[in-house]
Structure formats: C-alpha cells, structure tokens
Amino acid sequence: MTPADRGERLAEQTVDQSDLVPESRSPEYLRKLKVLLSVATFFNGYDGFLLPFVLPLLLGSLGGSESQAGEIRAVVGVGAVLGFLLAAQADRIGRRRLLLVTIGGYTVATLATAAAQSLLWLAVAQFFAQVFLAGEWAVSMTIIVEEFHHRERGRALGAVTAMDTLGGISVGVLAFLGLQNTALSWRGFYLVGIIPLIVVAVMRRGLFESRRYERVADVERRTHHLDMTKLTEPWRPEFRRNLLVVGLMHFFRYAATAAAVFWFSFYAQNEVGLSFSTTGLYIAAAGIVGAIGYVVGGRLMDRWGRRPAFLLYMAGSVVFGAWLFQIHSAGLMLPVLCLAIFFGLGATSITSALSTEFFPTYVRSRAAAWCRNAFEIPGGIFGPLVVGLLGDHRTGPVGSIGDAMSLLFVVCLLPVAFVALRYLGETRDVDLAAFDAEYEQVAT
Amino acid sequence: MILLAACGGTDRPEGAVENWLIALNQGKAGEPHTYAPADVTNSVLPNWAQCDPGSLDVIEVGTHAAGKSGEALVPYRIEYTSDLSSCETTEHATAPKEGTAVVRRAEGGWRVTSLQTRSTTGALLVPSEGGEAIGTAPASAWLAALGISVLLMVLVALLIGLTPEPAPLPREQQVPR
Numbered sequence: 001m002t003p004a005d006r007g008e009r010l011a012e013q014t015v016d017q018s019d020l021v022p023e024s025r026s027p028e029y030l031r032k033l034k035v036l037l038s039v040a041t042f043f044n045g046y047d048g049f050l051l052p053f054v055l056p057l058l059l060g061s062l063g064g065s066e067s068q069a070g071e072i073r074a075v076v077g078v079g080a081v082l083g084f085l086l087a088a089q090a091d092r093i094g095r096r097r098l099l100l101v102t103i104g105g106y107t108v109a110t111l112a113t114a115a116a117q118s119l120l121w122l123a124v125a126q127f128f129a130q131v132f133l134a135g136e137w138a139v140s141m142t143i144i145v146e147e148f149h150h151r152e153r154g155r156a157l158g159a160v161t162a163m164d165t166l167g168g169i170s171v172g173v174l175a176f177l178g179l180q181n182t183a184l185s186w187r188g189f190y191l192v193g194i195i196p197l198i199v200v201a202v203m204r205r206g207l208f209e210s211r212r213y214e215r216v217a218d219v220e221r222r223t224h225h226l227d228m229t230k231l232t233e234p235w236r237p238e239f240r241r242n243l244l245v246v247g248l249m250h251f252f253r254y255a256a257t258a259a260a261v262f263w264f265s266f267y268a269q270n271e272v273g274l275s276f277s278t279t280g281l282y283i284a285a286a287g288i289v290g291a292i293g294y295v296v297g298g299r300l301m302d303r304w305g306r307r308p309a310f311l312l313y314m315a316g317s318v319v320f321g322a323w324l325f326q327i328h329s330a331g332l333m334l335p336v337l338c339l340a341i342f343f344g345l346g347a348t349s350i351t352s353a354l355s356t357e358f359f360p361t362y363v364r365s366r367a368a369a370w371c372r373n374a375f376e377i378p379g380g381i382f383g384p385l386v387v388g389l390l391g392d393h394r395t396g397p398v399g400s401i402g403d404a405m406s407l408l409f410v411v412c413l414l415p416v417a418f419v420a421l422r423y424l425g426e427t428r429d430v431d432l433a434a435f436d437a438e439y440e441q442v443a444t
Numbered sequence: 445m446i447l448l449a450a451c452g453g454t455d456r457p458e459g460a461v462e463n464w465l466i467a468l469n470q471g472k473a474g475e476p477h478t479y480a481p482a483d484v485t486n487s488v489l490p491n492w493a494q495c496d497p498g499s500l501d502v503i504e505v506g507t508h509a510a511g512k513s514g515e516a517l518v519p520y521r522i523e524y525t526s527d528l529s530s531c532e533t534t535e536h537a538t539a540p541k542e543g544t545a546v547v548r549r550a551e552g553g554w555r556v557t558s559l560q561t562r563s564t565t566g567a568l569l570v571p572s573e574g575g576e577a578i579g580t581a582p583a584s585a586w587l588a589a590l591g592i593s594v595l596l597m598v599l600v601a602l603l604i605g606l607t608p609e610p611a612p613l614p615r616e617q618q619v620p621r
Contacts, residue, residue: 394459399579
C-alpha cells in the first residue's frame with residue numbers, strides 16, 4: 001500500500017515534530033547557514049547578469065562576432081538545463097556534499113572563465129559554471145526548507161532568494177566603479193567569483209548535513225526501500241500532479257519574467273529613447289526595490305500561506321509587467337519598473353517553497369531540480385526567444401519589443417494564475433516530519 | 445507564436461538602421477559593414493573598431509517614410525558618451541545626431557547609403573520626439589494573445605486532469621503566534 005493510498009488517514013493525524021526530528025538547529029547556526037546559502041544565490045544572480053554585460057568587451061578582447069555571442073549564449077543555456085543531472089544528485093550524495101561540490105565547481109569554472117584565451121575556452125568554462133550554478137540553486141532551496149521551521153521558512157527563502165537580485169545589481173555597481181577600465185578589464189568581473197570559495201573555506205567545517213536528509217538516508221541505509229537515485233522518482237503517481245502543476249507554473253512564469261529581464265534594457269533604450277546610463281540607473285534602483293519584493297513575499301507566504309501570496313504576486317506581475325512595456329514616459333517608467341520587479345521577480349521566493357514543500361525529503365532535491373532545470377530554465381530560454389522573434393524591428397510580425405513583451409505577459413501569466421487558482425495546494429503548514437514518516441513506514 | 449514569427453516575411457528598413465548603429469556600438473566585435481559602407485560608419489564614429497563598446501549612449505530609430513526611387517528615409521537619434529578617448533583618433537564625427545538615414549534595398553536586405561540632417565519639428569521623428577513606433581501590435585494580436593492564453597489553460601487543465609489526485613499533505617498543529 002502506497003502512502004498515497006493511506007494519505008487520507010495520515011492527513012488526519014498529527015505527528016510531533018520533535019519525535020521525528022532529533023534536534024533543532026540553533027538560531028546561530030541558522031544565521032550562518034543563511035549567509036552561506038545567500039552567497040550561493042548571490043552569485044547565481046551575479047553570473048546571470050554578468051555574461052550579457054561583458055559580452056561586447058570579451059568579444060573585442062578574444063576576437064569574436066555578434067553571431068558567436070549568440071552561440072555562447074546557447075551553450076550557456078544548455079549548461080543550465082543539464083545542471084539538472086547534477087542538482088538531482090543531492091538526494092543521493094546529500095545536501096551538504098553537493099552544496100560544497102557546486103560552490104567549489106562554480107568557483108573553478110569562473111576562474112577558468114577569467115583566464116580564457118579563446119571563445120571556445122570561455123564557452124566551455126561558462127557551460128560548466130552554469131551546470132554548477134543550477135545545482136547550487138536547487139540544493140540551497142532544499143536545505144532551507146529542511147532546516148528552518150515551517151513558520152520561518154518563507155522568511156528564510158525570501159532573504160536568501162533576494163540575494164539573487166542583489167547579485168545582479170552588484171555587476172552594475174562594479175561597472176559603475178569602473179572595474180572594466182582596470183587592466184583586468186572583463187576578467188576582473190570573473191575574478192570576483194573567487195569569493196564563494198573563500199566563504200566556503202571559512203564555513204565548511206561548521207556546515208552540517210540537513211537533519212531531515214540524515215534521517216531519511218539512515219532509513220534508506222537500513223532498508224534499501226527508498227529510491228534515492230532514480231531521476232524519475234518525483235514522477236511517481238502520488239507526486240505527479242503536484243510536480244506537473246508546480247513545473248508548469250515555473251515554466252510559464254519564468255518565460256515571461258526572463259523575457260522581461262532580457263529585453264527591458266533594449267526596450268528602454270531603443271523604443272523609449274532612454275540613455276544607456278539612465279537605463280542602468282533605473283535597473284539598479286528598481287533591483288533594490290525588487291529585492292524587497294522577495295523579502296515581503298517570504299513574509300506574506302508565512303503569514304497568509306503560499307497560495308494567496310503567489311496569487312497576489314501573479315496579479316501584480318501581469319498588471320505591472322504588461323503596463324511597463326507600454327510606457328513611453330521616462331518619469332512613469334521607474335515606479336512601474338520597481339513594482340514589476342517587486343512582483344515579477346519577488347515571486348521567486350514563493351516558487352522556491354512550492355518546488356520543495358510538496359515532496360518528502362528522499363525525493364525533494366530531485367523534484368526541485370525538475371522544477372528549476374526541466375521547466376523553469378527552458379521557460380527562460382523560450383520567453384526571450386519568442387519576444388525576439390515577434391518584436392524584431394526588422395523582421396518581427398509585431399515589430400515592437402514592448403508590445404511583444406506585453407502580449408507574452410498575457411499569454412503566459414494568465415495560465416499561471418489559472419493553474420494556481422484551480423490546482424495549487426497549500427504547503428504553509430505541511431508537516432515535513434510526518435510527510436517523511438509516511439515513506440519511512442513504507443520502507444520499514 | 446513562433447510560427448507566426450517565422451511566417452511574417454517582414455523586412456523593415458528601420459531594423460537595418462538600428463542593427464547598424466547597435467553593431468557600431470559593439471566596438472571591435474561589431475560588424476557594421478554588414479549594413480553600411482565604411483565612410484558612412486566612420487562619419488558616426490571615426491575609427492570605430494578601436495572604440496570601447498557603448499560609445500553611443502542613445503540609439504533611437506523611428507518609422508520610415510518613402511524616399512525617391514525606392515529609397516526609405518529612416519529618422520534616427522544618437523548621443524555620444526562623454527569619453528571617446530578609447531577610439532584613439534583626432535577625427536570628429538560628422539554625422540548629424542538627429543538625422544535621417546537613407547536606406548536602399550540591396551542584395552541581402554536594406555543597406556544605409558547616406559545620412560542627412562532633419563528637423564525635430566518635421567514629419568520624420570523618433571518616438572521620444574513624438575514620432576510613431578516602428579511597429580505596434582494590432583487589436584487582433586491582443587485578441588489572439590487572449591485566445592492563446594485560454595487555449596493554454598484548456599491544454600494545461602487536460603494535462604493535469606490525466607494525473608492522479610495527490611494524497612492530502614500532513615499538516616502541523618497550529619500554534620498561536
């Protein structure tokens with residue numbers, strides 16, 4: 001009899017968490033953990049903004065053309081999708097080990113990028129950087145969900161995911177400070193990537209395996225009945241609907257938000273007439289407000305629940321996202337950009353909770369990897385591509401990036417709201433210990 | 445939507461002018477010769493191949509008007525960044541900052557042939573001066589977007605309907621906060 005068969009009965013019982021989870025982490029440890037995981041998410045955002053930013057510089061330095069820039073972007077995108085294979089290993093080798101492997105691997109790949117002597121070298125190094133980054137994100141979210149109490153999970157996710165945006169802004173700050181004008185030029189930006197390794201070197205000894213994973217791994221060692229390696233395990237019948245629901249929401253939401261992030265600068269400069277420097281200032285200012293969106297989203301999902309908070313954020317994303325790309329006034333653009341980032345990117349903290357909390361510990365990291373790498377990242381490739389094809393000023397049938405973006409918001413975000421309203425369950429008060437116990441009982 | 449884009453078959457002269465200016469703004473990596481002869485390119489940014497990327501702070505292009513014998517007149521506006529020292533030249537740009545690019549259809553697409561001055565109160569304007577945008581989505585596109593959105597909702601509902609109901613999740617006891 002599967003846990004799904006017994007779900008109704010188990011749902012009615014309440015299990016004391018302290019019986020199932022032997023020890024709680026101290027507040028001091030949780031603070032340290034947040035710092036370490038924030039470094040991981042910070043560099044996810046940093047790297048995401050960095051390549052498009054320095055691409056013209058490195059093409060000039062390494063001798064490449066614009067068409068080769070497109071090829072590099074494609075290689076990097078494939079790396080992020082293939083990161084799934086690494087991210088899914090956290091259920092097999094443990095969260096702690098994978099986090100250290102991904103941070104170390106990312107640092108090495110980033111340093112290799114800084115040392116690149118050819119475009120091929122650079123593309124290969126960035127490919128691996130993306131593989132490791134993709135793994136880092138999934139395992140970071142999993143660790144938070146497993147180590148923080150359910151009443152604090154949202155806030156912790158909000159704080160850690162907010163660093164993603166701050167990482168992106170820091171690229172602009174470093175550029176404003178003139179890092180590209182030093183002798184290192186674009187290589188200087190990649191040398192900053194050594195910071196995670198320093199942080200890990202300092203904090204590695206104090207980082208423990210997640211309590212929930214330790215317990216489940218112990219059961220598996222004794223019984224061998226929990227499949228902690230099969231990549232398709234999250235698609236078992238009892239998880240299938242939740243994985244599909246959350247995955248589809250990830251795909252459509254990220255298609256719209258990734259396209260907005262990718263095309264905003266072009267829209268502001270080429271369709272509204274803002275200068276390059278003003279656009280940069282707008283993005284930096286709005287990015288800070290956006291980071292608040294993550295934190296507020298985290299708090300709201302602890303207070304109201306994941307589902308209502310997500311619906312509010314999706315409504316805000318549709319309204320302010322579609323509006324932003326119809327604005328032709330520089331004065332109005334800044335506040336609407338702030339709100340679009342607040343809701344559009346801020347929802348990441350909520351989707352991170354949804355991609356992990358619907359699943360028991362033995363399969364959680366693989367489920368998060370499916371949501372992130374198999375749904376969200378392909379959405380992030382699809383959205384910008386469609387807007388580019390539709391809005392291209394020369395060949396696109398719409399001929400306007402702004403209108404193409406607004407159309408994409410309508411096409412993608414209304415289905416997300418529909419799925420959330422109709423199919424999305426609430427995970428705020430999910431008892432992860434009892435959830436794990438269902439599968440441990442089956443195993444034993 | 446991808447099919448719609450692929451079947452569009454549009455080739456706007458405005459896009460060629462914009463691509464040319466963007467390519468010019470990429471420094472060494474740019475390929476502006478794809479869109480304009482060297483003398484026209486150098487009139488905007490002398491010794492452009494030596495310049496750092498981003499020498500043009502503003503690039504804006506407006507809707508074209510038909511010119512003589514198949515030519516298209518595309519209004520544009522550019523602004524330079526304050527520091528062009530990386531270009532390592534004593535030559536100065538001679539192209540008008542608010543100008544019109546004369547574009548002619550050639551093998552492989554539109555090509556910029558020359559640049560002219562224009563009045564910012566005339567008929568040829570860029571969007572920030574009150575001119576029309578290069579392209580806009582017609583009402584039918586918005587209706588199509590709503591239709592596609594509804595279609596996606598139906599498809600998603602069908603797909604999710606094929607999956608078994610998940611088991612209810614165990615809940616923690618509510619503790620007064």
